[in-house]
Amino acid sequence: MIPDPDSRSLLEMCGIVKEYPGVTALRGVSFDVRSGEVHCLVGENGAGKSTLTGILAGAVRRTAGDIFVEGRSTDIASPIDALRRGIGMIYQESRLVPELTVAENIALGREPRSAGGVLIDRAAVRRIAEKVLSDLGEDIPVTARARDLDSAQQQIVEIAKAFARDLRVLVLDEPTAALTEREKLRLFALIRGVQAKGTGIIYISHRLEEIFEIGDRVTVLRDGEAVGTRDVADVDRAALIRMMVGRDLDKEYPKEDAERGAPLLELRDLSTRDVHNVSFAVHAGEIFGIAGLIGSGKVELSRALFGEQRSTGGALYIDGTAAEFSSPADAIAKGVALLTEDRNALGLLMNMSVAENITLSSLGAHRRRGFVNRAMEQRTAEAYTALLKIKTPSSDTSVAALSGGNRQKVILARWLNTGAKVLVFNEPTAGVDVGAKFEIYTHIVRLAKEGKAVVLLSSDLPELLGMCDRIGVMCHGRMTGILEREKATQENIMELATPDDTGARHGN
């Protein structure tokens, strides 16, 4: 592709495709940044934002597509290459070296030399840092150590570091995540100053209100595609949310209504370090969804149900009796199961076989006269491989040899065999292919029909809408609302999940 000749674009990405084995992260995304604008990039988790900016930063290689910097076709092969072409990244978390001074951090990797190129010219290091910081209108002492700075100052030093390299394009990835309101305003003032100098800025944030504060244009990514690019002045929050999540639901979900029984799981004002005053009840036969963005307390809540976080207030009832768990083993003994979000790191034992993984949480029931009975284990494993259609050469095969969906089924088998009454699924279909997804949904529905209480945590909104009877939405450690199936839409979930600024301050 040839870029538009009168384009004012500093940087243009045309038809960018990124394929990972088995997954297409970007399907032909086009995106551009003009001189002196703030171009916001929004989308759900997994929409492809970080892949796209990773390509710009030279951390990810694209599969196809063209990149033009100031009209010239360019290949960005490495992070150093990106810097050389004037593209800098600023990440959510500081990547400064804590033990080095501000000046040393700014000069890192390109220190001016003296004494015939052997020694670092410290005076020059300081001079350069002072100049860059004063250009930005900031007065951070250049001799201070990075670790002694607050988060906002660290962000500013990161920006100064980018500027010392004479950058034309600056990518800011969730830069306000760790900042207070005042620090945020200071950062925005700085961004405006940088913008006035003609730098193009790509701004990524989950906080939609920030886009209206600082953005000129906004591009929405969804499922690896650019849904559209708009002038910020022409859109409102609701329109943005619709663009982010808008997708028609078809019969992807085998949801069936089950008879609702007694409450098997009940939280009354439950609080832990990370979640505050959460109340809800999940009845037998019910699938209760929990939605929330990263950092909303969703994962922490699932851990609190599993004895992983001490409760600091409120109460937890399992099948009508008050329960306090001090370890997962306690929770399992009371009939709770948790399928963790990361089945490889937190679920499977890669050094063990399929059978050993399935029986791990119910080994006590596979003993005769105190000894583990291999034949019983085999029978259990074979029953579940048949029931869940786990594709494995045998139950003695190492679980490491199985594919993602089959691994997930092994974990599911493990928990089914504990006879748990309350099953908490955390992102059960992440990284699972479509066919296996449907099977996992079928089993979840079947569990509900068998009278279990199911809690489904997911960042996939269509999945929650398609599978759940009710959906609780988490934001800043609180449950900001519970939506009945009929009333739940992606828009009102996102509305409850996205912190507006007043809510954000309350939450902390």
Added chain:
Amino acid sequence: MATDTRRAVVDLLGRYGILLAFLLQVLIFSQLSPYFMTGENLLNVSLQASINAIIAAGMTFVILTAGIDLSVGSVVALAGIVATTVCKVDLPFPLNIGAGIAAGLLFGTLSGLGGGLFVTRFRITPFIITLALMTIWRGAAFVVTDGRPVWELPAEFASLGGGRLGGIPVPTIVMLAVYAVAHVVLTRTRFGRYVYAVGGNIEAARLAGVRPQRILLAVYAISGVLSAVSGILLASRMNSGQPNAGGMYELDAIAAVVVGGTSLQGGRGTLVGTFIGAMLIAVLRNGLNLMNVSSYLQQVIVGLVILLATMIDQAKKT
């Protein structure tokens, strides 16, 4: 086809490599020395191997959890001193010997539990806490004995390590019993399965309902008590409690475990492997002795064999 054959060979080497190396070694020595294959010499080898092999059995449990126990050699010394000191108290036989053995084993257990407690409760890395215990117990062994051996033991004490039952040395019988029991524990009990789970992925094991702290405490206690068993047998063979006994035994034990194919990263390994590893090292020493190889050169050769055996073990992973 060719790659298939190669795979099969590599597979075979990986699975039985250590056993093959061991048999090869036996074959070589039996050709080089007529005395090697005699029953008396083989019993002698098993006796010499037993002290290290018993420690290595406990070490296998610890290493399977991705830990390490450097304190075993010092526990050998101090358990021997405790046992010999206690069995000198004025009690009729066999109460005196029984009390001595019980006291030695109790010390080993407590030492292991103590180390395990630091690993689980205070999150000290196993290397550091067992290094500290190694130094502390070694020092304590010299302090309590004033640097002198514990002598003048009841006559029966020496028969523990020096005696024979049905012609077989007692330490050999103890070793075989330890391996039989430990093997069943590791492969046939829930505890054994949990040891592999904790070593494979402690977080995942915990989230599956295993209580890793208990498992870790138990493996260090097992290592402590088995070191004490070796310490008592050794004291009996020397007919004295020696404060400098068991020096560098931790390294011999680790060598046996590693040569036997257990991964230092935890989660993979067997006691059968450790047993063969311990035998391989003992046969090598014995064979080199029979051939009058100097003890200096022996060390070099043993080191090289450990390296070679571990490389064979690596072959299965690539």
